[in-house]
Structures are given as C-alpha cells and as structure tokens.
Amino acid sequence: MSFEPKFKSLRTALFMVGGAGLTLLVSGCSSVSGLGYEKDLSSVNDASIGLWQGAWITAAVVGVFTAGLIIYSSFAHRKKEGEEFPRQTQYHVPVEIAYTLIPFIIVAVLFAYTMKAETKITDKSPTQVMHDISVNGIQWSWQFTYPEAGANATVT
Structure with a gap:
C-alpha cells in the first residue's frame, strides 16, 4: 500500500490554506456597513x-x-537562575x-x-391613530376582524 501525498509541495499546501483563509475573510465583507442593522429600518x-x-x-x-x-x-x-522557587508575593x-x-x-x-x-x-410615543378590532371567540381559536381595512380583513 503506497501513500500518495495530497499536496506535492509545501508551497501548494500554503497556497491552499491561504486561499481558504482569504475566502473565509472575504465572505464576511459587505458594502452595507451596519453590522446587521439595516439603515432606516427602525427608529x-x-x-x-x-x-x-x-x-x-x-x-x-x-x-x-x-x-x-x-x-x-x-x-x-x-x-x-539559582532560585528554588519564584519569589512569592x-x-x-x-x-x-x-x-x-x-x-x-x-x-x-x-x-x-x-x-x-x-x-x-x-x-x-402616544399614537394618534386608533384602530377598531372586533374579536370573536370561536371553538379552539379567535377571529379578528379589522372593519377599517375592508370586507376581506378577517384573520382567524
């Protein structure tokens, strides 16, 4: 049974490790500088x-x-040099x-x-807009109706 090295030289191995490291480094880059906080998404x-x-x-x-x-x-x-133990403080x-x-x-x-x-x-902050919501209790669930949103605004 012969052992075939996966990399022919140290240079190839270093190139592969460097390429993998560069790939991981660059994959985290983004043109958006918000670190997960999108601009103007919330107040x-x-x-x-x-x-x-x-x-x-x-x-x-x-x-x-x-x-x-x-x-x-x-x-x-x-x-x-020459001490049995370091000085204890x-x-x-x-x-x-x-x-x-x-x-x-x-x-x-x-x-x-x-x-x-x-x-x-x-x-x-106090809101100036008031919403009317009709809530009906039905078996195993609730039904919410929003009259100001039109006829199809019922959520079960």
Missing part, C-alpha cells in the same frame, strides 16, 4: 448599534489588557482592591449605557 437602530459596538470595544480592551498582563506576569515573575492590598473594583466599574458603566439605550428603545 432604534442607532441606539442598538451604539450599545452593541460599545460593549464589543469594551470587551476587546479588557481582553487585550488581560492578555498583556498574563504575558507580562508569565515572563517577569518566572523562576530565576501576597496580600498586596492596592492591587487586590484594584482587581476587585475595576470589574465593578466596568459593569456599572455598561449597565448605565444599557439603561440609557434601553430607555430610548422601549420609549413608547
């Missing part, structure tokens, strides 16, 4: 997309900062207060922006 799109983008930007900043701290501490506080009160308060501050700010956007999104 709350600006509030929704602003909140969504702000939350993702906050998450990205926190993630990059956390990754940086992890990488820094893994190199700066590793075992030194504990009970650093300012640092402990900081890593306890900072998440609370982030959550409070996100909560405030969420409440501000939610108030705008759920704000109900």
